[in-house]
Amino acid sequence: MRYDIAIIGSGPAGLAASINARIRNKNILVFGSSDMSSKLVKAPSIDNYLGIESLSGKELKDKFKSHIESMDIKIIEKRVNNVYSMGEHFTIVSGDDMYEATTVVMATGVEYGKMLKGEEEYLGKGVGYCATCDAMLYRNKIVAIIGYNHEAEEEANFLSEIASKVYYIPMYKLESQLNDDITIIEDRPTEIKGDRLANKLVLKNQELYVEGIFVIKDSVSPKYMVPGVEVEGPHIKCDKDMNTNIEGLYVAGDCAGKPYQYLKSAGQGQIAVSSAISYLDKKR
Ligand code: FAD
Known part of the structure; x- marks a missing residue:
């Protein structure tokens, strides 16, 4: 099934986009x-x-939740790993699942924290952002997961069934839902080191030998998520109608740039959906 609009993100930008799209019967x-x-x-x-x-x-x-529920909008509680422009439509990949949509609104927010030293250098060379996607590469290997949210715990549990050893480094107050064989390290990561591939996670008080490192954040840089999209630092470049350089791809909220504010994000969600609908109308 091909959807009219896929909205990625459920903050003010994504939710405003979704209610406006629903009002327009998309x-x-x-x-x-x-x-x-x-x-x-x-x-x-x-x-x-x-x-x-x-x-x-x-x-x-709670107000946002009751608003979207009153309009029968359901949030798919899954991380999107990649969005690929296929020309006439987009393929959205989340773990093993794929979805198709004619347009996409990126409303993924921004990660306020900086990247770890070495994170970008070793990305794709032993460092990844989706443990469930890449788990098979780490069968019987030693892996560390730096988790910025509770969802990272699910990824760690999944990986612990495949890897020989999983270290979990929580970057938040952990109320553990982790499998017993996962080792929790309460320490602050500072650097990823390696040779050709990443093989060491340096923390404030220790170093871990590892064969893979996953950094599970609320959002990742859009340039890794959407190949070919033009970015400026952590933001997706756009015009005043929230068009990006990729036809059919729109952006709203913090990931479109500063200021980082709720109402601005919600307003841009509305503009992004209007632009997506004009594009859909032209294609009919
Ligand atoms: P976000 O709110 O960051 O939402 C992004 C959503 O996308 C999240 O649900 C995330 O899980 C989801 N997401 C990201 N990547 C993916 C993916 N790959 N797949 C699926 N989902 C994904 N602003 C104000 O105007 N007034 C205030 O008083 C104020 N106070 C603040 C206080 C704090 C402590 C903080 C941190 C921020 C505050 N802000 C305030 C700023 C405000 O929170 C942001 O500007 C706003 O939330 C941005 O909305 P957004 O929809 O763009 O992104």
């Missing part, structure tokens, strides 16, 4: 997480959301 796919966005949930108090005087991020998340 056939949509929305990828994201059950808590919508960790950046929403973490905000202690929001005072600049027009029409709402003061509320916590969690309260705003």
Whole structure:
């Protein structure tokens, strides 16, 4: 089945895109997480959301949730690994699953933290962002997972059934759902080292010999996710209508650039979907 619009991200940008697409009766796919966005949930108090005087991020998340549920919009709770432009449509890859859509709105947010030293150099050479996708390469090998969110625990559990040893380095307060054979390391990673391939994870207080390292973040740089997309630092380049350099691919929210704000993100989600719908209309 080919969808009209695939929306990648369930923060304010992706959700605003999804409700506007639903109002216009489009056939949509929305990828994201059950808590919508960790950046929403973490905000202690929001005072600049027009029409709402003061509320916590969690309260705003609950309002977003009830809004999308009232419109029967379902979030597919899966990470998208890659988006490929196939000319007439896009193929969206998530683990072993593939989806097709005529247009895509990228609303994946940005990772505020910096990359680890060596992360970019060894990306694809022993460093990856999706353990479930690449697990088979690490059969009977020693692997470290640096997890920035709870979803990383699922990836670690999956990998522990294939690898000979899994180290898990939580970058958040861990309430462990991990298999017993995974070794938890409470330390701060500083660098990835290696020769041709990555083989060492340097932490503040120790070094681990490893054969693979996965860094599981809320979002990864768009240039790794969408081959061929033009970027500027962590952002996807776009024009005022949220068009990117790839026809049919739009962007909204933090991943389109600063300022990083809820209302701006939601507004851009709306513009991105309008542009996607104009494109769909032209193709009919
Ligand atoms: P995000 O909210 O980051 O959402 C991106 C979504 O995409 C997430 O659900 C993520 O899981 C999902 N995603 C990413 N990659 C993938 C993938 N590959 N597959 C599937 N899903 C994916 N702004 C204000 O205006 N006012 C405030 O008071 C305010 N307070 C803040 C407080 C804190 C602590 C923080 C961290 C930020 C605050 N901000 C505030 C900024 C605001 O949170 C962001 O600007 C806003 O959340 C951006 O929305 P977004 O939809 O672009 O991205």
